[in-house]
Amino acid sequence: MTERERLAKIEADQQNLAREAETVRRGLRTHYGKLATELPVERLSEREFRDVLGQAIRVGGGVAVAALKGLSTSGVQAESSPAPSRKRGTLASSGGDDASKAVQP
Numbered sequence: 001m002t003e004r005e006r007l008a009k010i011e012a013d014q015q016n017l018a019r020e021a022e023t024v025r026r027g028l029r030t031h032y033g034k035l036a037t038e039l040p041v042e043r044l045s046e047r048e049f050r051d052v053l054g055q056a057i058r059v060g061g062g063v064a065v066a067a068l069k070g071l072s073t074s075g076v077q078a079e080s081s082p083a084p085s086r087k088r089g090t091l092a093s094s095g096g097d098d099a100s101k102a103v104q105p
């Protein structure tokens with residue numbers, strides 16, 4: 001096999017693997033999406049839901065779970081579910097654009 005043929009085979013293999021990875025990625029995301037249908041996500045706004053998941057993915061699942069468990073054991077009260085028509089205002093941020101901005105009822 002010449003170097004050119006070897007390179008062509010490697011490139012074809014890379015393309016096939018990329019397609020397979022995308023197929024598996026979509027399947028996994030579909031599976032996780034189905035799991036979310038079993039959770040009471042309606043207690044969160046869409047933005048809160050995205051922020052919570054985004055931050056958990058960013059820092060890693062284990063770290064996020066440990067942090068959240070730490071909150072529940074330190075006596076933090078779970079937020080009661082707001083009425084659907086109730087609006088929430090955001091407090092002024094001290095800078096930065098992280099997802100930990102406080103909201104007030």
